[in-house]
Amino acid sequence: MSLIKVENLVKDYKINVKKKGLVGAIGSLLVPEYKMKRAVDNISFTIDKGETVGFIGPNGAGKSTTVKMLTGILTPTSGNVEIGGLCPYKQRKKNASRIGVVFGQRTQLWWDLPVIDTFELLKHIYKVPEKVYDENIELFSEMLGLKDFINQPVRQLSLGQKMRADIAASLLHNPQIIFFDEPTIGLDVVAKEKIREFIKYINKEKGITMLFTTHDMQDIEKTCSRMIIIDHGTTIYDGTVDQIKNRYGKTRTLIVEFGQVYDKIDLIPGVEVVDTKDNKKWLAFKKEEVHISSLIADLTNKYSILDLTIQEPEIESIIREIYEGGVNYDKSLSGGGKEVLSK
Amino acid sequence: MIRAYLEVAKKSFQNNITYRMDYFAGVINTIVMIFVNISIWKAIYEEEEVVGGVQFKIIMAYLVLSFLLQNIFTMEDYLIEGRVTTGLISSDLLKPMSFRLYVFSYNIGSLVFKAVMQLLPAMIVTVALFGMLPPFSASMFIYFLISVVLGYLVLYNLNFIIWISSFWFYFTFSLVTIKDAAVMILSGALIPLWFMPQWLYEFIKLTPFDSIFFVPISIYLGQIPAEEVFTSIIKQVAWVAVLGLVGHILWKAATKKLVVQGG
Numbered sequence: 001m002s003l004i005k006v007e008n009l010v011k012d013y014k015i016n017v018k019k020k021g022l023v024g025a026i027g028s029l030l031v032p033e034y035k036m037k038r039a040v041d042n043i044s045f046t047i048d049k050g051e052t053v054g055f056i057g058p059n060g061a062g063k064s065t066t067v068k069m070l071t072g073i074l075t076p077t078s079g080n081v082e083i084g085g086l087c088p089y090k091q092r093k094k095n096a097s098r099i100g101v102v103f104g105q106r107t108q109l110w111w112d113l114p115v116i117d118t119f120e121l122l123k124h125i126y127k128v129p130e131k132v133y134d135e136n137i138e139l140f141s142e143m144l145g146l147k148d149f150i151n152q153p154v155r156q157l158s159l160g161q162k163m164r165a166d167i168a169a170s171l172l173h174n175p176q177i178i179f180f181d182e183p184t185i186g187l188d189v190v191a192k193e194k195i196r197e198f199i200k201y202i203n204k205e206k207g208i209t210m211l212f213t214t215h216d217m218q219d220i221e222k223t224c225s226r227m228i229i230i231d232h233g234t235t236i237y238d239g240t241v242d243q244i245k246n247r248y249g250k251t252r253t254l255i256v257e258f259g260q261v262y263d264k265i266d267l268i269p270g271v272e273v274v275d276t277k278d279n280k281k282w283l284a285f286k287k288e289e290v291h292i293s294s295l296i297a298d299l300t301n302k303y304s305i306l307d308l309t310i311q312e313p314e315i316e317s318i319i320r321e322i323y324e325g326g327v328n329y330d331k332s333l334s335g336g337g338k339e340v341l342s343k
Numbered sequence: 344m345i346r347a348y349l350e351v352a353k354k355s356f357q358n359n360i361t362y363r364m365d366y367f368a369g370v371i372n373t374i375v376m377i378f379v380n381i382s383i384w385k386a387i388y389e390e391e392e393v394v395g396g397v398q399f400k401i402i403m404a405y406l407v408l409s410f411l412l413q414n415i416f417t418m419e420d421y422l423i424e425g426r427v428t429t430g431l432i433s434s435d436l437l438k439p440m441s442f443r444l445y446v447f448s449y450n451i452g453s454l455v456f457k458a459v460m461q462l463l464p465a466m467i468v469t470v471a472l473f474g475m476l477p478p479f480s481a482s483m484f485i486y487f488l489i490s491v492v493l494g495y496l497v498l499y500n501l502n503f504i505i506w507i508s509s510f511w512f513y514f515t516f517s518l519v520t521i522k523d524a525a526v527m528i529l530s531g532a533l534i535p536l537w538f539m540p541q542w543l544y545e546f547i548k549l550t551p552f553d554s555i556f557f558v559p560i561s562i563y564l565g566q567i568p569a570e571e572v573f574t575s576i577i578k579q580v581a582w583v584a585v586l587g588l589v590g591h592i593l594w595k596a597a598t599k600k601l602v603v604q605g606g
Contacts, residue, residue: 097439112361124347
């Protein structure tokens with residue numbers, strides 16, 4: 001049973017065209033000019049209960065617009081959205097009590113009041129039963145380390161603390177679905193890790209369905225099982241994170257630390273040196289063309305070797321190539337999220 | 344559901360306590376403003392006992408009441424603008440509660456804070472300094488209290504229209520300034536409307552402005568004939584309704600714009 005169903009979603013915006021220069025600016029002020037822009041162009045996907053889905057794409061790809069339509073704050077130009085049987089933009093208030101939204105760039109906490117005050121207010125707004133509220137507060141305090149600052153006014157908190165408090169705030173009413181909009185933006189490595197662990201735990205324990213938009217690939221790799229890539233308003237990939245690595249990440253790099261400095265080395269065909277530093281060389285090859293074992297055997301026969309490391313391509317560099325159009329994405333993968341996920 | 348809005352008002356009350364300096368400044372400001380204005384009128388009354396048929400002690404009572412009311416009628420003019428420009432309005436609309444009632448509860452929280460924490464000390468000091476006329480009669484005092492509530496609602500609904508315009512203008516400082524000036528002059532906050540030229544007075548009576556401060560204070564002082572008190576109050580109710588309706592239409596348009604055009 002799919003919890004989120006999106007069918008042929010389209011959103012057009014009317015955008016104000018600003019003309020150049022001072023005269024143009026005054027002109028735009030008096031006679032505004034508009035043109036239509038298609039932000040989301042025929043997107044379809046379904047998400048099952050308990051899934052964690054990363055929603056990625058370059059800036060301006062249409063991610064936020066899609067998420068806004070899912071939450072009900074934006075009406076689509078055409079197409080259908082269904083969340084647990086509800087149409088979010090028609091039944092926004094009803095939908096609202098079943099979802100949680102976290103914006104990494106702004107806080108919904110009351111600036112001048114201690115964190116706990118916002119929590120209490122949310123308890124009343126969402127009519128969270130006392131018992132559920134107490135349990136959640138305890139769980140979140142422990143896992144997110146809220147205890148240290150729960151009685152401090154929000155304006156005194158660090159970015160990481162604020163983010164943790166915001167995540168807790170959006171989960172107090174046990175939503176079925178939670179939308180994260182760049183939840184780790186601007187945080188240090190430790191804080192990011194803590195948040196990711198918490199998200200994973202909550203997903204497992206409470207079965208909350210999660211949708212992430214982020215630019216941090218580590219977020220996706222560590223928390224999401226599935227990934228939807230959007231560009232120019234259309235879906236260009238929908239499948240598992242592992243699969244995209246297998247499909248596109250065909251190159252491997254072998255880092256070899258030699259016993260001495262070799263200016264030139266003799267390699268089997270299909271392997272090339274991409275970088276050299278002192279006695280280290282980076283050798284790149286395609287994994288279908290060259291067997292790693294024969295490459296290593298060949299090298300150890302000819303040279304003295306101190307150390308060997310095999311590097312898989314980083315998901316980040318794969319994505320970068322997709323954005324830049326370097327990788328011709330496989331059409332058969334697009335929109336195939338369902339099929340890919342059936343285990 | 345009422346509970347949630349009460350809770351918002353409570354948090355807003357709490358929020359007001361945060362800034363101690365601002366709190367004391369508010370009390371002192373009210374006292375100073377009353378003192379300055381009474382001094383100005385004193386100079387005017389130096390020459391004659393009665394100006395325009397009004398005794399000095401009535402003017403004094405008028406000014407004290409006006410400035411005390413102005414203090415508690417102060418609202419958060421940039422609350423909605425802030426939510427719109429930061430985009431937080433999206434989170435607000437994604438709460439299972441009415442955003443309009445949320446804003447109203449927020450302002451009520453501030454009102455209660457000001458009434459309890461600022462009005463009382465300011466009142467005690469000014470009454471001790473300048474004395475105070477008792478209400479014209481017990482029944483007029485009751486009407487006064489009703490009229491004050493209605494005056495607040497007229498101002499609130501008028502303000503709401505200005506606030507909501509931030510959905511289109513994003514930056515409402517100029518509009519708020521114009522509104523403040525209009526209220527200051529036309530509502531009788533600074534100068535009792537008796538002293539306005541007849542044509543201006545007639546004009547102001549066609550606007551909602553006199554309903555804010557002038558009507559309740561005049562009722563307190565017995566300056567409105569008993570048979571006209573009722574119509575004055577009905578007029579206030581009418582303005583609350585009309586401005587409320589305009590606000591409602593604008594709110595519908597604003598949310599429509601938001602859900603169609605994005606934040």
